[in-house]
Amino acid sequence: MPLEFAPVDASARPLHVIDQAGLDSWLEGQPDRVAAWVRASGFTGAIGQVLLIPDEAGAPVAAMAGYGKPETRARKRFVLAAAAEKLPEGAWRIASGLPPEAAATEALGWLMTGYAFDRYKSQSPAKARLVAPDGVDAARIEVLAASEALIRDLVNTPAQDMGPDTLQAATEALAAEFGASCASVVGDDLLTHNFPMIHAVGRAAARAPRLIEMCWGEVGPKLTLVGKGVCFDTGGLDLKPASSMLLMKKDMGGAANVLGLARMIMALGLKVQLRVLIPAVENAVAGDAFRPGDILTSRKGLTVEINNTDAEGRLVLADALALADEGAPDMVISMATLTGAARVAVGPDLAPFYTDDDAAAQALAETAAGAADPVWRMPFHTPYEELIEPGIADLDNAPGGGMAGSITAALFLRRFVAARYMHFDIFSWQQANAPGRTKGGFGQGPRALLGALPRMLNL
Template sequence: MPPVFALPNDAAVPLHVLDQDSCADWLEQQPQHISHWAQANGFTGACGQALLIPNTDGKPALALAGYGTGAQRARRRYVLAAAAEKLPQGTYAIASGLSHDALNIECFGWLLCGYRFDRYREQSAFKANLIAPAGVDAAAIESLVAAESLTRDLINTPASDMGPDELQRAAETLAEAFDASITTIQDDALLAQNLPMIHAVGRASDLRPRLIDMNWGASGPKLTLVGKGVCFDTGGLNLKPGASMGLMKKDMGGAAAVLGLAKAIMAANLPLQLRVLIPAVENSVSGSAFRPGDILTSRKGLTVEINNTDAEGRLVLADALALADEDKPDLLISMATLTGAARVAVGPDLAPFFTDDEQVATALATNAEPSADPVWRLPFHTPYETKIEPGIADLDNAPAGGFAGSITAALFLRRFAGDSRYVHFDIYGWNPTPAAARPKGGAGQGTRALFAALPELLNL
């Protein structure tokens, strides 16, 4: 179960969140047994410090959490979560120290401390429960935590238990929970219904390729989410080395992200028409694998020369984007763990996005920081279009040279998004280093910034 707030409890321990610059002044105003206890334990309000202070009977009287300085907080996310992870077992109620805006994101981080991926091994439970402070929308925070938990669970699950079949079942479970409709086009039916590149990428695997199509909502603006669902990527005939293949269970991180975002949208009952398209495949090696040098014809009719079978994500997304554009959505979003070039450019922590729409770019930038979901705009640099035009076909799936790899991949996808208002996210979907509320493993990126921006972008 996703983490939730604790029920109101008269026995809850009051928690005071102390900025390091004002901590000494705050302690001077407290009874001596409180200030002396804090001083004896070296509590200074530094980031991540936590201290439980007993009363004269030895029972918990209050707790302190260090909030550091403004400069220190700028270098971290979920500052309060770092202290929450050190508190002893109990139920806590925030009594002072946080602004309303900070309360929302710090409560979100606190709840995420309770996330555990325990499918294969029992994990120790998080011990510090939090009562929702007055003035926060507890249900909305819990909904976003549940959405992030779904994304993390899907990415963390290995390909042995998260292939195209299981990804489809996860989407069907989500659809059933919110009374959404869902259909699947599978295997040779992909050819019959003109989704040839999805078929070409997935045909070498015993786990049959498919397109998952989920729809929810009967009125309002149209929002279509397209998520890359490559459940495992060997690289195909351009086989990845072992070190590069090790994390390829996360190559369906785009699909996991859009399912998490869809869950948040449906739980909030946003007044829109939602469509989720997931091309779900495994890029495997067999006698039927597509080859370097092959030329594929896409749903849109554009031909694509294959110069690297390890650049398969853009192929399956291309057919899905072409299908999405035919419905003329008001906003079309693709999310994919697409290029290593994006990681070189911005590292694992930032979610780069591409759009030609200035309102989209501004709304995402405005909502990213309050959502603790950092994003960064990269350009659809049109002069690079020539790099994806090989001459023998309309498009090249893997331009030579290596420069601007994330941009050329995004330009490739833009060719298939048509006239739709379009934004593409090239995410990592993985937290390589454990941090407060962010364990090593699968991670949602860009989804909370998008969720917060949707009311503005779609006039909701």
């Protein structure tokens, strides 16, 4: 089903959104027949409850959707989507009860109930369509939904069909859609163009590593997005156990999220000079795989001792970040499914981010909640710098000790950027079905960033 609002149509049936505490007062304003029907049904207004209201002939002419209590809603995201999934097919319009400040978020959640990843098997997403609520920017919400669907599709696609070459093709297709330019440096040309760590990580795979670049916009501040595009991660010679490989198709989630954010920016016409850089590789095992103990020289000239080949994401990002910095950007943002330590710290639902820019962090924090895209600031804790300095080389890609793993990874990346910088260490995976969020890949950070960019870049 297209992730779009239903057209404004007199045939759209009314939907009343019912807060549990307000049910009795709502019933007082209804005909006796309706009030009796609701009381007899056992409807309480709990989240996810749906009750169809029939006319005198028994045909459904309206519906009620439970909206729960404030304390219950605080534990949820896309509350109205829980009801949208249960409504019968057809168009619905909000007739009462939806708080204006929640309308945009709930409308987005409703649209996302129509998402299904059906490339390999037919699926049955929700079919109830929503007329855009009064006061919302319907076109913007549709852009957010389509961009979220792009992120989910890319992350959900298994590595057999989403390698570095197909990630490049997806970027080229997005560029063509919005009139952007796109170019790639592939295989041994990475050495010629001085991307040695991208080459080292990806050279053992059958599909060649590459650096993908997309550019759009000619006016405004320079914004560069860098996304980790590790299309599958075996761990390399430090091979992961089988259980740890099960979700490694999503190790290109950083690339998917920056492409989703880029799509939002281009579709909405933000006045920025946008540059997207994606180091796309597979971390494979073969005779020419890079090894523990190797010392790699990065594009920036810093040397890196390899103490774990499963800490490859920061290596490919480092070369891309060095390139980003050479363009004198006003801001660089990187996104990566980088460390398990981030999941230990904040779990799968929060997107931790790092920045030294307090104003940017404040702008992001203030927009994230309203975007239903929760984030949490983590510290660039400078005293930990010595943990990533092994002595034999400038940097260590996997310091021992097992502590502060997300922070030390972020500090590693910061060494390659002099510009204003923000880094996201995301999970990009929904572990179980939830309203508006099917199990599988999903976006973390792009909507919050989109809302914050006008303040972050003075747009």
